[in-house]
Amino acid sequence: MHFEIPYDDKERAEEFYREAFDWGIDSIPEMKYSIVHTSETDKNQMIKEKGTINGGMFKRSPELKNVNIIINVDSIEEAIMRIEENGGKLIREKRAVGDMGFVAYFEDTEGNILGIWENMKK
Numbered sequence: 423m424h425f426e427i428p429y430d431d432k433e434r435a436e437e438f439y440r441e442a443f444d445w446g447i448d449s450i451p452e453m454k455y456s457i458v459h460t461s462e463t464d465k466n467q468m469i470k471e472k473g474t475i476n477g478g479m480f481k482r483s484p485e486l487k488n489v490n491i492i493i494n495v496d497s498i499e500e501a502i503m504r505i506e507e508n509g510g511k512l513i514r515e516k517r518a519v520g521d522m523g524f525v526a527y528f529e530d531t532e533g534n535i536l537g538i539w540e541n542m543k544k
């Protein structure tokens with residue numbers, strides 16, 4: 423449902439993706455995150471064009487150092503349980519992302535780091 427690109431230099435990375443792909447990028451300093459718009463969204467930031475995805479950018483960290491794919495789940499707790507039962511391991515605990523939802527990161531059985539996202543129930 424979402425991709426994330428880590429960076430070492432925020433301004434350099436944002437300029438690259440703006441210029442190379444004409445993406446819109448909105449910085450959210452209080453979250454230390456930038457929202458990446460690869461396609462048009464509605465007033466709720468949901469994609470208008472089917473088959474496209476938007477994403478985000480953040481400062482690279484030791485555990486999150488590569489491009490990430492974020493998978494939408496109904497319950498992060500249930501997803502973590504199933505991930506661990508099947509040989510994966512939690513890399514970063516569940517945390518709230520503003521009033522939008524929750525995110526956690528895991529390592530799969532092949533060493534890939536991915537994220538899981540649960541929309542906040544309103």
